[in-house]
Amino acid sequence: xxxxxxxxxxxxxxxxxxxxxxxxxxxxxxxxxxxxxxxxxxxxxxxxxxxxxxxxxxxxxxxxxxxxxxxxxxxxxxxxxxxxxxxxxxxxxxxxxxxxxxxxxxxxxxxxxxxxxxxxxxxxxxxxxxxxxxxxxxxxxxxxxxxxxxxxxxxxxxxxxxxxxxxxxxxxxxxxxxxxxxxxxxxxxxxxxxxxxxxxxxxxxxxxxxxxxxxxxxxxxxxxxxxxxxxxxxxxxxxxxxxxxxxxxxxxxxxxxxxxxxxxxxxxxxxxxxxxxxxxxxxxxxxxxxxxxxxxxxxxxxxxxxxxxxxxxxxxxxxxxxxxxxxxxxxxxxxxxxxxxxxxxxxxxxxxxxxxxxxxxxxxxxxxxxxxxxxxxxxxxxxxxxxxxxxxxxxxxxxxxxxxxxxxxxxxxxxxxxxxxxx
Numbered sequence: 001x002x003x004x005x006x007x008x009x010x011x012x013x014x015x016x017x018x019x020x021x022x023x024x025x026x027x028x029x030x031x032x033x034x035x036x037x038x039x040x041x042x043x044x045x046x047x048x049x050x051x052x053x054x055x056x057x058x059x060x061x062x063x064x065x066x067x068x069x070x071x072x073x074x075x076x077x078x079x080x081x082x083x084x085x086x087x088x089x090x091x092x093x094x095x096x097x098x099x100x101x102x103x104x105x106x107x108x109x110x111x112x113x114x115x116x117x118x119x120x121x122x123x124x125x126x127x128x129x130x131x132x133x134x135x136x137x138x139x140x141x142x143x144x145x146x147x148x149x150x151x152x153x154x155x156x157x158x159x160x161x162x163x164x165x166x167x168x169x170x171x172x173x174x175x176x177x178x179x180x181x182x183x184x185x186x187x188x189x190x191x192x193x194x195x196x197x198x199x200x201x202x203x204x205x206x207x208x209x210x211x212x213x214x215x216x217x218x219x220x221x222x223x224x225x226x227x228x229x230x231x232x233x234x235x236x237x238x239x240x241x242x243x244x245x246x247x248x249x250x251x252x253x254x255x256x257x258x259x260x261x262x263x264x265x266x267x268x269x270x271x272x273x274x275x276x277x278x279x280x281x282x283x284x285x286x287x288x289x290x291x292x293x294x295x296x297x298x299x300x301x302x303x304x305x306x307x308x309x310x311x312x313x314x315x316x317x318x319x320x321x322x323x324x325x326x327x328x329x330x331x332x333x334x335x336x337x338x339x340x341x342x343x344x345x346x347x348x349x350x351x352x353x354x355x356x357x358x359x360x361x362x363x364x365x366x367x368x369x370x371x372x373x374x375x376x377x378x379x380x381x382x383x384x385x386x387x388x389x390x391x392x393x394x395x396x397x398x399x400x401x402x403x404x405x406x407x408x409x410x411x412x413x414x415x416x417x418x419x420x421x422x423x
Contacts, residue, residue: 059106059420060105060362060416060417060419060420062358062361062362063355063358063359063362063412063415063416064416066351066352066354066355066358067098067101067351067355069351070348070351070352070355071091071094071095071098073307073344073345073347073348073351074090074091074094074311074344074348075088075091075311076307077091077307077308077310077311077343077344077345077348078091078310078311079307080304080306080307080308080310081309081310081311081312081313082309082310082313082316082317083310083312083313083316084310086310086312086313086316087310087311087312087313089312090311090312091311091312093402094311094405096402096405096406097402097405097406097408097409097410098409100406100409100410100413101409101410101412101413101416102413103410103413104409104410104411104412104413104414104416104417105413105414105416105417106413106417111373111374111375112374112375112414112417112418113374113375115410115414116175116178116179116374116375116378116382116414117179119175119407119410119411120172120175120176120179120204123168123169123171123172123175123208123407124172124176124204124207124208126157126158126165126168126169126172127157127169127172127204127207127208127210127211128207128211129157129158130155130156130157130158130165130211130215131155131207131210131211131214133155133157134154134155134214154214154215154216155211155214155215156215157211159403162215162216162217163215163217163219163220163392163396163398164396164398164401164403164404165211165215165217166212166215166217166219166220166221166223166392167220167223167389167392167393167396167398167404168398168403168404168407169208169209169211169212169215169220169224170212170220170223170224170227170385170388170389170392171385171386171388171389171407171408171411172204172208172385173205173208173209173212173224173227173385173388174227174231174381174382174384174385174388175378175381175382175385175411176201176202176204176205176208176381177205177231177380177381177384178377178378178379178380178381178382178384178385179201179204179378179381180201180202180205180381181377181378181380181381182374182377182378183201209224212224219392219395219396220392222391222392223388223389223391223392224388226387226388226391227384227385227387227388227391228384230383230384230387230388231380231381231384234367234380234383234384235380289334290334290335290395292323293330293333293334293335294333294334294335294338295323296318296321296322296323296333297314297321297333297335297338297339297341297342298338298342299321300314300317300321300342300343301338301341301342301345301346304342304345305345305346306345306346306347307344307345307348308341308342308343308344308345308348309342309343310343311343311344311348312343313343314330314331314332314333314339314342314343315330315331317342318330332397332400333397334395334396334397335393335394335395335396335397336393336394336396336397336398336399336400337349337353337393337394339397339400340352355412356386356390359386359412359415359416360383360386360387362415362416362419363379363382363383363415363419364383365419366379366415366418366419367379367380367383375414375418379415379418382411382414382415383415385411386408386411386412389404389408
């Protein structure tokens with residue numbers, strides 16, 4: 001087989017794409033120059049790999065089909081939109097995470113190790129930057145500070161909204177747990193060197209956990225807990241080697257991170273934990289707003305079941321469906337599943353859910369193969385990260401942001417590409 005497109009160049013394209021998204025993480029879209037450069041880079045990587053390898057990439061028809069159908073339906077919804085220009089623009093923006101999916105699946109080589117590590121590094125840099133900004137104000141250069149955060153004092157990184165920062169950390173935490181499960185694959189590393197390597201690989205997960213907790217995102221906390229349960233269930237289901245050791249290492253990370261958190265931000269953390277019980281009480285504004293928004297979204301689905309009110313046109317339709325005294329200028333339903341149904345119709349939601357179902361099915365296929373390689377070992381972490389993000393999206397709109405959507409679909413792409421390769 002001819003030498004594939006250099007791994008470092010591919011890693012650079014991937015890291016550049018992720019960094020470009022994260023630099024504008026608080027916005028609903030990227031600026032046009034980064035979009036153009038990124039799409040050209042994705043196309044170049046795919047073409048070069050196809051030319052310089054004897055065996056072309058094997059497409060994952062079950063996943064690709066539903067993703068294409070989802071994107072097509074989103075675009076078609078613009079015809080019936082409350083704001084056609086807005087819907088077409090937002091549909092075009094969705095091609096960015098879809099392009100990231102195909103880069104991860106087919107432009108990168110079948111071995112996804114460097115892609116996984118590169119993506120994890122981008123998320124780690126976001127976590128480290130957010131922590132440094134809190135403990136050393138003014139650390140981040142002005143170019144990385146997209147806007148003043150709505151809630152100062154919490155870790156938010158380059159995001160305006162700390163909940164969206166938390167959504168990114170969820171993916172990173174479980175990705176790091178998956179990588180932690182691969183450290184003993186090298187037969188040349190044993191004894192004290194293996195212990196040292198495990199400790200080194202545990203550091204990124206610990207930093208991301210600290211960043212997640214200090215974001216004070218209750219949705220992020222609950223979603224991460226759901227991800228931990230899912231991650232543990234996969235290990236229990238497959239009885240992968242050394243799962244008890246991995247669980248012990250994860251426990252040590254959680255304990256050390258918790259000890260640091262109690263010392264670092266005890267008062268704010270205690271107050272936020274105390275607010276959890278008020279989440280759905282009458283005096284909790286966020287709870288009432290969400291319930292009202294969800295009711296309005298369901299009415300949109302009822303009135304426009306086939307194509308919705310138009311992708312990205314939620315804010316244009318919302319005034320006609322506004323309930324109670326919730327303000328008019330809302331852009332999202334704070335529930336991505338309802339958001340998709342309300343803006344692209346029930347078929348749009350069905351295509352997305354089918355894509356998700358196929359993704360998890362393909363991921364479990366890799367795990368069942370029980371191969372001793374990096375991709376199989378890291379797969380439980382990828383699936384748990386996706387699961388945590390999806391749980392969070394039941395109360396938020398992180399997947400409507402280009403940055404978080406790119407990470408989500410790149411993880412899906414890693415699964416798609418790996419599942420098509422022979423074990």
